[in-house]
Amino acid sequence: MKFGILINEGPFTHQAADSAYQFAKAAIAGGHEIFRVFFYHDGVNNASDYSVPPQDDRNVTDNWVKLAEANKIDMVVCIAAAQRRGLLDANEAQRQGKRGDNIAPVFRISGLGQLVEAGIECDRLLTFGD
Amino acid sequence: MAMLHTVNKSPFERVSLDSCISMAQKGSSVLLIEDGVYAALKGTTVSDKVSKAMDGITFYVLGPDLAARGMTEDRIISGIKVVDYAGFVDLTTKHENFQAWL
DSSP states (O other), X not given: OEEEEEEOSOTTSSSHHHHHHXXXXXXXXXXOXXXXXXXXXXXXXXXXXXXXXXXXXXXXXXXXXXXXXHHTOEEEEEHHHHHHTTOOOHHHHHHTTOSOOOBOTTEEEEOTHHHHHHHHHSSEEEEEOO | OOEEEEEOSOTTTOSHHHHXXXXXXXXXXXXXXXXXXXXXXXXXXXXXXXXXXXTTSEEEEEHHHHHHTTOOGGGBXXXXXXXXXXXXXXXXXXXXXXXXXX
């Protein structure tokens, strides 16, 4: 079955990002496909390449990067939500005249149309958030 | 149409469990995850509400989230089924739709 996942909460708020990650891992282990993960609202903070949690803590962003790379998951960050929160890719950083970019590899910036498309393309669209 | 609902907030903190129970149709299922697992406990002020809702709605609780909060299965309302993440995935495939109550 083809799954889409919507994450509306940052990595260190409650537990939504962890739940979504554990669900995605279990779905892949069960032979299912994760078509796309869409990061919206505070969920865009999951894509920050500059997050450096303590070594004995899980690194949510790294976990996503590894899972996405190994399973070719399309990781989409909402552009408006990201720009509000200071998350920029190289193109946007240049366009906005900012000094650096901080979106981790495998994540790409796009719009809400990608969430709508996931809803159409996937057998199930699951929301995790606050 | 059988729908799977998830509730991820404690019933002692928010009204998402109430909203879910009031909207869920007979034959649908509710999976308690994250802080939502507190709704599965026996002997609380919401236990009766959950037990009554179980007439028509099947309740599940996510085992790893129970364990993460130091709770064991003997403290759960009888009839609530404990599932792991693989069971969560199976529940989503066995229901036609998914609704998260946050």
